Amino acid sequence: MTAPHAPAAPSGPTLGASLGNLLRAAAGYAATRASGRVGKVVGRLEGVAEDVTEEVEEIADGVTEPQGAVGTAVTQGVEAAVSGGNPVLAGLKGAWQGLDGKLKVAIVLGLVLLLLLAPVVLVLLLLALLVAGVVAAVRSATR
Structure with missing residues (x-):
């Protein structure tokens, strides 16, 4: 009598390992596609921001210089607020310069x-x- 043969061990990767590899590949593909799309959106937003900045600069160039203490205070206060500075101190300095x-x-x-x-x-x-x-x-x- 011969002994029964045991089932042969699979020579390739298992089903679980194959599904894991497939999942990692799909996630990588999705991340690559998403980053490409995000890059396009960011590029468009940067273009819009540059256009708006140019428009504001053109408008600001057309405005005459402020006159008096109030005009100087407001102008310097707004400039400081936009640039991240302290608008109150800038406004006080502007008011003093305009006096x-x-x-x-x-x-x-x-x-x-x-x-x-x-x-x-x-x-x-x-x-x-x-x-x-x-x-x-x-x-x-x-x-």
């Missing part, structure tokens, strides 16, 4: 006067608190 020389002198003199008189006001407030404390002490002592 008349006499008005700048008056503002500086007012600030100097404020700095000189601030200690006097502080002393007067402390004196008023001291008087109020003395009055309160006298009233509580006489009751």
Whole structure:
């Protein structure tokens, strides 16, 4: 009697390995196609952005220079906001640049006067608190 023959081992890859390879190939193909399409969309968007930038620059070139403190403040504030800077500080600088020389002198003199008189006001407030404390002490002592 001869022994029964065992089934022969498959010589090629198994079904699971073949399906895994097929899945990886399909995913790679899909990723390649998707990245190509995304690249095309990004290219189109870059073109649109360049066109819009050129249009805005042409419009900005046609606008006259701002006049006065308000116009300069607004212009510099918007420029700072667009470029990522601080629009408040840029607006203040623009307002200062747009002011008349006499008005700048008056503002500086007012600030100097404020700095000189601030200690006097502080002393007067402390004196008023001291008087109020003395009055309160006298009233509580006489009751």
